[in-house]
Amino acid sequence: MRPRLPTEKKLRKYLKRIDQNRIYTNYGPLVDDLTNRLATYFGVGVNQLILLTNGTLALQGAVATSSDPGSLWNCPSWTFVATSQSIISAGCVPQFVDVGYDDWTVPKTDLPANAPAMITAPFGSRPVAASSAASSPLIFDAASCFDACSDIGISGLISQGAAVMVSLHATKLVTTGEGGVLIAPESWIKEIRKWSNFGFYGNRIATVDATNAKMSEYQAAIGLASLDEWDENRTSWLNVIGKLKNSLLDIGISSQPALRDGYVTSTFVAELPDPAVKDLSLKIFEKNKIESRDWWGAGVHRMPRFYDSPTIGALGNTNQLAKQTLGLPLSLDMSSAEIERVVSSLAEALQIHNSGSRQG
Secondary structure, eight states, X not given: OOOOOOOHHHHHHHHHHHHHHTOOSSSOHHHHHHHHHHHHHHTOOGGGEEEESOHHHHHXXXXXXXXXXXXXXXXXXXXXXXXXXXXXXXXXXXXXXXXXXXXXXXXXXXXXXXXXXXXXXXXXXXXXXXXXXXXXXXXXXXXXXXXXXXXXXXXXXXXXXXXXXXXXXXXXXXXXXXXXXXXXXXXXXXXXXXXTBTTOSSSSXXXXXXXXXXXXXXXXXXXXXXXXXXXXXXXXXXXXXXHHHHHHHHTTOEEOHHHHTTOOOSXXXXXXXXXXXXXXXXXXXXXXXXXXXXXXXXXXXXXXXXXXXXXXSOOHHHHHHHHHEEEEOOOTTOOHXXXXXXXXXXXXXXXXXXXXXXXX
């Protein structure tokens, strides 16, 4: 992964505004502008959205303002650890549940009704509307899903009372360098705004337990410049991802659900046919000096901090996905030659595996 943020030239007009305004944080004019533009993009009201200093704090704030300390929150183990860490940081307890093998996310029908849940939209997938037996409160960790959430306001999620967090980290499609956006019903956003500003709301008197998680004007400047480039960059992402995805399909390797559904995201996760192919691929990648990554490791439930966390079921799909998926190199300016190196290395792994299987 080679992130690419807006250049100094693209930032200049926004930095000049900061110099002129002499406002640097505390919900300044650039944060207001970015809030308005993102509200339009996501198809929600401006009071249904808040910008915070990072995505993990956005999730923590959503948990802290919607449940009591010690509450048990159902969440997937097949996720980035920030999902469960945000629950713990809010004084609550994560309880791990399995995901579906085909869509890599938690089936809503498998969750207890009227119990808190944080569901991950995996690697750029669109958050799916809750079933009639909805969990409550319901938060979607949609960190990598900027493209898939483009009109999330019409999906019914927010009107049903859910919250959706999209990361604006440097590694994401649209970025503030570090940051996050939370979309939720207006009453919930009001509470998160208090929580993110020392418990203040319209005065300087703390009314609730809180922290400081406000986005600065400099973060917003990067975000505005990044959003200026989004349409052009999305076309470039489609081109790069399409080449890599189609080349892999030619040798029988598929990608994460989001890419199968036509969305773009800044990570590419290959689903390999067998754990042995993954082991071979890692060896060949090392030989060819190609980096790869197990983005979510073996599942959060296998990390030492969470050994004692409660689980529902055996998490069989999580364990299998961990063994058969591999994060591949991907960047906005990835060349055709670089794509070919990755694909040919995976093809070599498949050939070795298939040859060994036939001999066996």
